[in-house]
Amino acid sequence: MKTMKPTNRRNFLLAAGLGGAGVAAAVVAKGRKPEAKAGAKLSSQPSGYHASEHILKYYKTTEV
Amino acid sequence: MSAQAAVAPVTLRRALAAEEAARADFYALLARLLNGPPDAPLLADLAAAGPIEGDPALARAWQELVHASAAMDADAAAEEYETLFVGMGKSQVSIYAGFYSGAPSIDPPRIRIQAALAALGLARNERVTEPEDHFAGLFEVMRVLVAGGAGRRAAALADQKRFFEGHVKPGAALFFEAIGRGRDSNYYRHVAAVGAAFVCLESESFLLD
Numbered sequence: 690m691k692t693m694k695p696t697n698r699r700n701f702l703l704a705a706g707l708g709g710a711g712v713a714a715a716v717v718a719k720g721r722k723p724e725a726k727a728g729a730k731l732s733s734q735p736s737g738y739h740a741s742e743h744i745l746k747y748y749k750t751t752e753v
Numbered sequence: 754m755s756a757q758a759a760v761a762p763v764t765l766r767r768a769l770a771a772e773e774a775a776r777a778d779f780y781a782l783l784a785r786l787l788n789g790p791p792d793a794p795l796l797a798d799l800a801a802a803g804p805i806e807g808d809p810a811l812a813r814a815w816q817e818l819v820h821a822s823a824a825m826d827a828d829a830a831a832e833e834y835e836t837l838f839v840g841m842g843k844s845q846v847s848i849y850a851g852f853y854s855g856a857p858s859i860d861p862p863r864i865r866i867q868a869a870l871a872a873l874g875l876a877r878n879e880r881v882t883e884p885e886d887h888f889a890g891l892f893e894v895m896r897v898l899v900a901g902g903a904g905r906r907a908a909a910l911a912d913q914k915r916f917f918e919g920h921v922k923p924g925a926a927l928f929f930e931a932i933g934r935g936r937d938s939n940y941y942r943h944v945a946a947v948g949a950a951f952v953c954l955e956s957e958s959f960l961l962d
Contacts (some may be wrong), residue, residue, distance in 0.1 A: 698961035706807020708771030
């Protein structure tokens, strides 16, 4: 029997494995506090992944 | 209850759908790994991550990244990152999208990205020295468009699609291929495989309603 590919975007993403168990979230949202230097500003966005100096810099990159 | 409390504004934020949160997480992870080498806690978290069930290419690439993360140490990752990406003219792989899209002298990618960011209400912070076409920056922009952040809500899908197709997709596949071919690419070969599979899924998903 031929397997039909989802034609709906949401179903397509879910079938691809995005959203099922929270893939990257499993990596990044384990409740570990980011190791930022004292005084470093953290984004208010609860990203969960390790907020190194590098990623803090990129949060600043995208500040409005 | 006081009158003041009765009229206090209440802000409700709709939670992201699971698949949108997963997209944002992938963009965040790619941005993080391309912005600098993984440190020991991130490697440990990646090594402990569960499998992906779904797209075979993404599932396989993810599993290999998980295994590679278990075997990698932070010092070696830092050395590999430096060798692959750092140093104009001496790095093995360019981490700038303009390198892969031809970078014409008129209307170069950086200028087009600046204009696109301005249209979206975003801009590079003046303190940041990396140009706008750094792939970590492009993926971080996508994360903000997908999940919101920096005081803004998630962007409309049409805006996400426009930025992705205009500035991420044109160079991403070649970039990840270049990492895979890098002479000293070891850990980052697996990062590239995950990136390539994810970008491929994104490209397909934007074709659907």
